[in-house]
Structure formats: C-alpha cells, structure tokens
Amino acid sequence: MQNQNPILISLSELKIKKIIMEFNSQFILDTLPALSLLGFGLIVMLLDAFKNEKITSVVTILGILISMLLAVPGVVIPEEIRLTFYNQIYTGGLAGLIHILLCLSGLLSVPFITDYLQKNNQTHLQGEIFSLILFSSVGMNLLATANDLMMTFIGLEIMSVSLYILAGSFKKDLRSNEASLKYFLLGAFASAFLLLGISMVYGMTGTTMLDRITTIDPNLIKDKFPVLFYPAIALIAIGFLFKLSAFPFHVWTPDVYTGAPTPLVGFMATGSKMASVIAFGFILNSLLPQSGDKLSQVIAILALLSMIYGNIVAAQQQNIKRLLAYSSISHTGYMLLGVAGGPEGYKAAIFYMLIYTFMTIAAFALISSIENKEEDLNYQNWSGLGVKNIAFGLIMSILMFSLAGFPPFAGFIGKYFVFLSAVKGGFVVHAVIGILTSVVGAYYYLKVLVTMFFEKPKDNIQPKTLKIRKNILIPIMVLALIIVIIGIIPAPISSYLDILYGKAGFLAKL
Amino acid sequence: MKNYFEQYLQNPCLNYNLAPFSKRMQEYYGAFIMIAIGLGLALILSNLQNILIRKRFTERKVMPYESGMDPVGTARDRFSIKFYLIAMLFILFDIEIIFMYPWAVQYKQLGIFGFIEMFSFVLILFVGYIYVVKKGGLDWN
Numbered sequence: 277m278q279n280q281n282p283i284l285i286s287l288s289e290l291k292i293k294k295i296i297m298e299f300n301s302q303f304i305l306d307t308l309p310a311l312s313l314l315g316f317g318l319i320v321m322l323l324d325a326f327k328n329e330k331i332t333s334v335v336t337i338l339g340i341l342i343s344m345l346l347a348v349p350g351v352v353i354p355e356e357i358r359l360t361f362y363n364q365i366y367t368g369g370l371a372g373l374i375h376i377l378l379c380l381s382g383l384l385s386v387p388f389i390t391d392y393l394q395k396n397n398q399t400h401l402q403g404e405i406f407s408l409i410l411f412s413s414v415g416m417n418l419l420a421t422a423n424d425l426m427m428t429f430i431g432l433e434i435m436s437v438s439l440y441i442l443a444g445s446f447k448k449d450l451r452s453n454e455a456s457l458k459y460f461l462l463g464a465f466a467s468a469f470l471l472l473g474i475s476m477v478y479g480m481t482g483t484t485m486l487d488r489i490t491t492i493d494p495n496l497i498k499d500k501f502p503v504l505f506y507p508a509i510a511l512i513a514i515g516f517l518f519k520l521s522a523f524p525f526h527v528w529t530p531d532v533y534t535g536a537p538t539p540l541v542g543f544m545a546t547g548s549k550m551a552s553v554i555a556f557g558f559i560l561n562s563l564l565p566q567s568g569d570k571l572s573q574v575i576a577i578l579a580l581l582s583m584i585y586g587n588i589v590a591a592q593q594q595n596i597k598r599l600l601a602y603s604s605i606s607h608t609g610y611m612l613l614g615v616a617g618g619p620e621g622y623k624a625a626i627f628y629m630l631i632y633t634f635m636t637i638a639a640f641a642l643i644s645s646i647e648n649k650e651e652d653l654n655y656q657n658w659s660g661l662g663v664k665n666i667a668f669g670l671i672m673s674i675l676m677f678s679l680a681g682f683p684p685f686a687g688f689i690g691k692y693f694v695f696l697s698a699v700k701g702g703f704v705v706h707a708v709i710g711i712l713t714s715v716v717g718a719y720y721y722l723k724v725l726v727t728m729f730f731e732k733p734k735d736n737i738q739p740k741t742l743k744i745r746k747n748i749l750i751p752i753m754v755l756a757l758i759i760v761i762i763g764i765i766p767a768p769i770s771s772y773l774d775i776l777y778g779k780a781g782f783l784a785k786l
Numbered sequence: 787m788k789n790y791f792e793q794y795l796q797n798p799c800l801n802y803n804l805a806p807f808s809k810r811m812q813e814y815y816g817a818f819i820m821i822a823i824g825l826g827l828a829l830i831l832s833n834l835q836n837i838l839i840r841k842r843f844t845e846r847k848v849m850p851y852e853s854g855m856d857p858v859g860t861a862r863d864r865f866s867i868k869f870y871l872i873a874m875l876f877i878l879f880d881i882e883i884i885f886m887y888p889w890a891v892q893y894k895q896l897g898i899f900g901f902i903e904m905f906s907f908v909l910i911l912f913v914g915y916i917y918v919v920k921k922g923g924l925d926w927n
Contacts, residue, residue: 318910322916322917481794482791482794491790
C-alpha cells in the first residue's frame with residue numbers, strides 16, 4: 277500500500293501551471309454565454325432588492341438575447357464541437373445551438389409571465405421569478421453541454437432548485453405551495469439516485485469525464501464489472517427519467533403542472549425537459565455498448581408505456597392544465613423512443629424537443645390569457661369560445677392540431693422523424709404502437725376544439741375575460757406562425773441540425 | 787488514452803481486498819488514535835468537573851439547557867419563523883468559508899488566477915447578502 281490516497285495528493289505544480297495556461301481570452305469567450313446569463317441573473321436580483329422591479333423583464337430579455345448572441349458565431353459558421361472550461365463543458369457547433377435553444381424557452385416565456393403577474397396583481401414577484409429563470413437557464417446550459425458527470429449533476433441541481441422555487445412562487449396560493457413541495461421532495465429523492473449512479477460509474481471507470489469513458493470499450497467494462505454495470509446506468513437513468521416525467525416516475529407531473537403558475541409551467545415543461553433529454557441521450561450513448569443493448573430496450577419499453585399511459589389518462593381529464601400535463605408524459609415517451617434509438621434517434625429527439633418547446637409555451641400562455649378562476653381551466657366551460665373569440669380559437673386549433681401531430685403543422689414533422697429513427701433503430705413494434713397511441717392523443721386534443729367550436733355557448737359559466745391582451749397576443753401569434761412554418765418547410769432546420777451534428781466530434785461517431 | 791482503462795484496473799484501490807488484513811488496517815491507525823483521544827478527553831473532562839467543583843443546585847442550574855427556552859411544555863409550540871430564517875442564512879454564509887480553505891492552501895501557486903476565481907465566488911455571495919439585507923431578511927421586527 278505505498279500509493280497515497282489520491283484525494284490527499286495536493287495539486288501538483290504541473291497541474292496548476294496547466295490550469296493557469298488555459299485561462300486566456302479564448303477561455304473567457306467560451307464560457308461567456310453561460311456567465312452572462314449568471315451575471316444578468318445577479319443584476320436582476322439587485323434591481324429587485326433596490327425596488328426597480330418594473331424594468332426586470334426588459335433586463336431579463338436583454339440578458340438572454342446577449343447570451344444567445346454570444347453563442348451565435350460558433351453556430352452560424354458550423355464549427356467543430358470542442359471542450360472548454362478545463363474539459364468540463366462543450367462549446368461551439370451543436371453545443372452552441374443547444375445553448376440557444378435552451379435560452380429560447382426562457383426568452384419566449386418572459387412576456388407571458390409579465391402579463392400573468394400583472395393580471396394577478398403580483399408584480400412584486402417579477403424580480404424573483406426572472407432572476408430564477410436566468411439561474412435555471414444557466415443550470416440547463418451546464419446540464420446539456422456537460423462533459424463531466426459531476427458538472428451534469430451540478431447543472432441539474434442548479435436547474436431543479438430554481439424550478440422548485442418557481443413552482444411555488446405564488447406564496448399565498450395553496451396549490452402553488454403544494455406543487456413546490458411535491459416537486460422538491462420527489463426531485464431531491466431522484467437526484468440521490470442519479471448521484472449514486474454517477475459514483476458507481478466512477479468506481480468502474482476511474483473517471484467522470486464522458487470523453488474519457490467513451491474511449492473505453494463498454495464491453496470491457498461490462499466484463500470487468502458484471503454486477504455494477506447495469507445498475508449504475510439504470511440509476512442514472514432513473515434520475516433523468518424522473519426529470520423527464522417518464523411513465524413509472526411521472527406521479528409528480530399532474531399536480532405540479534396544475535398548481536404552478538400557468539406561464540411558468542410552460543417554461544418548466546420545456547427547458548428542463550430539453551436539457552434533460554439532451555444530457556440523458558448523451559450519457560446513455562456514451563456508456564452503453566450499442567443501440568440494441570438491453571438497457572436501451574428497457575428505455576424503449578418505458579417510452580412506450582409513457583405514450584400509452586399519458587394518452588389514455590389525458591383523455592379522461594377535464595382540467596386543461598392537467599390534460600396538458602398528461603399529454604406531456606406522452607410527449608416524453610416520443611422523445612425517449614428517440615433517445616433509445618441510438619445517435620440517429622438522439623438527433624430526432626433534439627428536433628422534437630425544439631418543436632415541443634414552441635407548442636407547449638404557446639399553449640400554456642394561451643390558457644393563462646383567459647384564466648381568472650379555477651373553473652376557467654375546465655375546458656367543458658369553453659363551449660362556443662372559438663366562435664366568440666376568433667383569435668383564441670384559431671391559435672388554439674393550430675396548437676392542438678400540432679400537439680396531436682397533424683400533417684401541415686410542426687408536431688407532425690417531429691413525430692415523423694422520431695418514428696423514422698425508431699424504425700431504423702429496429703424498434704418497429706414500438707413505432708407502430710406509438711403511432712396508435714397518438715391516435716388516442718388526437719381524440720382528446722380534438723375534443724377541446726369540438727367543445728370550443730361546435731357546442732352552444734353557455735354564458736353563465738364561460739371565462740369572463742375573452743379578450744387576449746395585445747402585448748401577449750403578438751408573441752403567441754409569432755409562435756403559432758413558427759409552428760406552421762416549421763411544419764411546411766422543415767428542411768432548412770433539420771438539414772442544418774444534420775450539419776452541426778456531423779461536426780459534433782465523437783458524439784456523431786458513437 | 788487507449789490503455790487508460792487498463793491502467794485504472796491496476797489501481798491499488800480496486801485491488802484493495804488482495805492485500806492482507808493487517809496491512810489494510812494500517813491505514814486506519816490514525817483514525818483509531820483520533821477516536822481514542824476524543825473519547826478519553828470527553829470522559830476526563832466530564833468527570834473532572836464532578837470532582838473539582840462545589841455543587842450548589844438551584845432550579846435554573848438543574849434545568850436541561852435549551853438555549854433559554856422552557857424545556858417543559860407542549861412540543862407543538864409555535865416558533866417565530868425568523869429563527870429558521872436566521873439559522874438558514876447562517877448556514878449559507880458559513881459554508882462559504884469551507885470553500886476558501888483549499889484556495890488558501892494553494893494561494894501562492896494559484897496566484898492571480900485563483901484570486902479572480904475566489905473573487906467572483908465571493909462577489910456572487912455578496913450579491914446574495916445585499917439581497918438578504920435589502921429584502922429585510924435580517925430585520926427582527
């Protein structure tokens with residue numbers, strides 16, 4: 277036992293010199309997108325402390341835009357993905373695009389949250405909410421672009437802790453408190469699983485760096501550690517499946533989505549899911565031998581169960597927020613089918629996530645525009661609403677058709693790519709059953725539209741404010757337009773994703 | 787990088803169980819001595835006061851120490867939430883010191899780089915402190 281405990285060895289001179297050498301202008305430029313988000317988060321916090329809440333929404337939008345612009349140069353001229361921040365995170369190329377997509381979910385929800393808070397006379401919460409959105413965007417960015425499993429965990433925690441608070445941001449609303457507490461307790465429990473899995477992976481391979489782990493043949497690890505191998509990856513998978521609200525780990529979803537403030541749900545449901553899907557697919561593809569592996573088959577089955585369960589239970593719901601919560605479980609199923617289908621499916625899952633972001637944020641924003649009391653959320657009370665308020669009806673139709681996956685809209689394209697990759701990856705049965713469940717999905721999405729357009733209006737129970745306020749009508753219309761445009765001409769975006777994906781180094785060669 | 791994993795498999799930590807028991811135990815001698823000293827010191831000090839002091843019991847003195855609270859009463863008593871807030875904030879700002887120790891140990895070698903890193907860390911905490919003060923987190927009334 278001559279060897280010293282590695283933890284006790286202090287940083288050697290050589291290592292420190294290397295650390296200081298890497299600290300140059302390129303380093304600062306690479307980390308600036310994430311750092312600027314953090315900086316603006318702190319500025320918003322200070323603005324809140326010095327009683328300038330009114331300008332926080334503008335500062336937040338400015339901060340997210342600056343952060344996105346800083347990532348743009350590496351994305352526009354497609355460049356190779358590369359490691360930075362002492363090999364902790366990826367930057368440039370695909371990582372830059374992921375950063376922009378994650379920022380997008382924060383950016384899009386800001387105007388809706390501002391409006392919602394004004395409507396509920398809660399404007400004093402603006403500072404807190406926007407700074408938390410910025411902090412959680414930092415977490416999402418770190419989670420999705422992490423190379424080190426420890427960085428993955430830190431990113432996940434920064435993201436989740438902010439989201440726990442955001443869910444309970446209406447302090448005097450019991451539902452909101454319930455949502456926050458449930459999310460926190462279950463989320464903390466799931467994080468422990470993830471951490472245990474990471475420690476097992478460290479025990480097997482001696483490193484937490486994913487780029488190092490991929491250089492080892494997974495079959496070699498499996499031979500050396502036959503007992504540890506699958507439990508380790510399964511534990512990591514449990515942590516992520518919880519965040520994604522996949523079938524056996526979905527129980528928190530309906531309550532949290534119903535209780536949390538409506539436009540914030542749009543942010544919670546999209547950003548955190550996108551980051552988790554990206555990180556999960558990345559880690560799974562680095563650790564598992566090949567796409568037809570035992571564990572990826574298990575995940576494909578979980579995806580299938582999520583689709584079946586989410587769609588069937590959503591069909592029973594009256595509350596539109598609960599309906600969308602269950603439908604988000606089924607959408608998780610579609611994404612997971614992509615993740616299980618290997619590198620090709622992983623790409624499809626990212627594309628699906630992009631479309632899902634637009635649809636979900638717009639849907640929750642639109643619901644929040646007519647929500648005044650509990651009964652307004654019951655879509656049975658919306659009879660005749662579509663005819664009375666053409667704009668609401670039209671945009672809702674676009675969103676519902678798109679969520680159901682009807683051809684001219686973006687939702688169809690997303691589903692098409694996912695199922696295509698699933699068939700290519702050998703999950704033919706899964707794809708067929710998945711398509712059948714999306715037919716069930718079409719039933720309840722269209723039921724909302726049928727109530728809105730073809731039933732006689734009942735004046736006494738209808739939502740009072742039918743007029744959508746101008747400052748959120750325009751953003752929602754833009755989102756609806758984007759959904760239609762992506763649905764009609766998806767080629768530019770998907771081929772661009774292909775180019776970036778091809779330049780994603782070892783990620784593409786997995 | 788290819789034989790990285792093979793190198794790792796040679797790691798003594800992994801093949802730990804191959805070493806004889808007595809040799810493995812050697813690493814724990816320090817911990818055993820620490821436990822022995824700790825236990826011994828506690829026993830000596832707690833008994834020393836029984837031997838050395840003169841005992842004069844009053845009602846207050848015999849009472850179990852509960853930070854000035856009445857130890858007898860219902861467990862469902864209502865506390866001011868400020869206690870929890872102060873305790874939480876104390877832990878938050880107390881923990882920052884732990885992160886400073888490793889930096890202080892390597893201060894000379896890390897130089898200006900370490901200083902910048904630590905400065906940004908403290909800056910973030912400082913913003914948090916301003917926020918707490920301005921929001922009235924430390925006001926008792």
